Amino acid sequence: MMRLFLASKGNKAEQINPLAMSLGLAVPVILLYAFSLALQTYVLRLDVIMAVIGLVFVGLEGLLSVGTAVSFYHAFRG
Secondary structure, three states: OHHHHHHHHHHHHOOHHHHHHHHHHHHHHHHHHHHHHHOOOOOOHHHHHHHHHHHHHHHHHHHHHHHHHHHHHHHHHO
16 A cells, blocks of 8 residues: 555655655565465466466556656656
């Protein structure tokens, strides 16, 4: 919830710092999804589907956050 709150706050206030903190919190989430996919002993097909969906959403959020941060940087730089 904190990751999503920071991303929302950074987007609404047009600030780069909360977006960067949100991206920093996204890294452990991605690692946990990867662990649940690759390193667990017993994984159900539903676990795989849910982890892939989660990775897709977190990945899209990360890409959009980077794009938004770059946009904010260029808007306030010049």
